[in-house]
Every structure is written in C-alpha cells, then in structure tokens.
Amino acid sequence: MINLILADDNEITRIGLRTIFKNHDIQIVGEVDNSKALLSQINAFKPEVVLIDYTGPGFSIDVIPQALALHPELKFVAITPQQSGATLIHALKSGVISHIKKDCSVSEIIDSVQETASGQKFFCGQILETIRKEGIDVEEISDAEFSCEPVVLSPREIEVITLIAEGMTNVEISEKLFLSKHTVNTHRKNIMNKLGVKNTAGIVMYAIKERFTTPNKFLFSNEL
Structure with a gap:
C-alpha cells in the first residue's frame, strides 16, 4: 500500500x-x-x-x-x-x-x-x-552541478542567456537584438563553452541559478 x-x-x-x-x-x-x-x-x-x-x-x-x-x-x-x-x-x-x-x-x-x-x-x-x-536531458538535470570557478560573461551574452531562458529561438533572439542568426548561434556556442553545459537545458538552469530570469514571470507560464 x-x-x-x-x-x-x-x-x-x-x-x-x-x-x-x-x-x-x-x-x-x-x-x-x-x-x-x-x-x-x-x-x-x-x-x-x-x-x-x-x-x-x-x-x-x-x-x-x-x-x-x-x-x-x-x-x-x-x-x-x-x-x-x-x-x-x-x-x-x-x-x-x-x-x-x-x-x-x-x-x-x-x-x-x-x-x-x-x-x-x-x-x-x-x-x-x-x-x-x-532538448532537456532529465538525467543531466538531476546530476548537474555548476563549477565554483568564476564565469565571465559579456553584457550581450547575458542578454542572450536571458532570452534563451524565456523560451526564445535563435531567430526570435536575432530579431529582438538586431543580430544575424549566425551571430546569435555563435553567442550560444560560446555561452555553452563558458558554462560547461551541453544543451539549452543547462543554459536555462544557469539563468535560473543566477536570477537572470524572473521565476514569477516565466517559470509558471502556461505557454510554451
């Protein structure tokens, strides 16, 4: 029982x-x-x-x-x-x-x-x-730990991380920030390298951890 x-x-x-x-x-x-x-x-x-x-x-x-x-x-x-x-x-x-x-x-x-x-x-x-x-890997989420080493991000990279955490695609980010899709993709790759993560889920976890995104605004949305 x-x-x-x-x-x-x-x-x-x-x-x-x-x-x-x-x-x-x-x-x-x-x-x-x-x-x-x-x-x-x-x-x-x-x-x-x-x-x-x-x-x-x-x-x-x-x-x-x-x-x-x-x-x-x-x-x-x-x-x-x-x-x-x-x-x-x-x-x-x-x-x-x-x-x-x-x-x-x-x-x-x-x-x-x-x-x-x-x-x-x-x-x-x-x-x-x-x-x-x-692209969420449930096992990675359960086991992921962030390094204690400092991560140095540019203001633009922080903008991109925040928009990714809000659910925006590369195309939507490029339109919002007036950047080419190639530039946004480069930012995404650089961010993943700096954070030591393998996918979008890792970026989102970092954004939540560092409070780049506001939980009340994004985490309990009924929209995908």
Whole structure:
C-alpha cells in the first residue's frame, strides 16, 4: 500500500483524484491546500509520495526542497497545467521526481504514483513531448552541478542567456537584438563553452541559478 498526500488548492481536483485512487493500492493519508499544511502533514503521516500542483496559489516550488530536507526519502509527483521547459527544469532541480499534466489519462495519473513510489521516474506523454522539443536531458538535470570557478560573461551574452531562458529561438533572439542568426548561434556556442553545459537545458538552469530570469514571470507560464 502506497501512502499518498494530495497537495492541491482546488477542492474539486482533490475530490477527483481521491476517486481515481479509490480502487488501487494507494492510501490517501492526507489532503492539503497550502504549503504550510503540507509540511505539517508530512511530519504527521510520513507519506511515501506527495502528488502536488506547485503552481497553485496556496503553494510554492520552495516547499519541495523544504520537505525533502525534513524527509529525504519522500518522493514528489507534480501534476500541473501545461508548463514551459524552464518550469520543468526548475521543478526537477527542486526535487520533483515525476511530472504529469492535469488533463492526463486516469491510467497515467495512477501509473505516475505507482512508478514513483517504486523508485522510477514518470513523465506523461505531453510532458515528454515538451522535454523532447526543448532538448532537456532529465538525467543531466538531476546530476548537474555548476563549477565554483568564476564565469565571465559579456553584457550581450547575458542578454542572450536571458532570452534563451524565456523560451526564445535563435531567430526570435536575432530579431529582438538586431543580430544575424549566425551571430546569435555563435553567442550560444560560446555561452555553452563558458558554462560547461551541453544543451539549452543547462543554459536555462544557469539563468535560473543566477536570477537572470524572473521565476514569477516565466517559470509558471502556461505557454510554451
């Protein structure tokens, strides 16, 4: 039996999820609509898995590392509306193991909890498509650490990094900064070399880490 806490500010959503899990080996030991209550119930019930919409008004992504600091063995499955690649990266770096969407099939929702409880990662088809399109390597995100060596970036490179983190393509960046596509591509390559990253996901992680991009503006957008 998997002990599960439902963390969602919407009561109707929680009722629906409760119904979905009713006839499976999943016991809902708690339901919460805000971060403070979640930490309290985690301490009280010691669940194996938390199913959370971290984008809801009652929650913050910061509650995940706070909970993991208290209970490192706890596993988080995120269930949210559609999110950008930057949001997914931030969530995974914060400690989310699996990520699904609220309009996923019932079987995917059940599988996400069961697979995560067993130590596996689970992403629904729509999340996988976002990951594929944006070239995100989930394993690299989980293991990535930035060097302590100072990174010297030009003002133009910081502009490019910020726009990449906002989801702009090379063409869109070139139009915004009045640069050729070749120049933007050169900047991107130089940035990746300086940061020691292999793909766009690494650039976005760095932008979030250095706060070149504002989480409230970009990380919880429903637009890709």
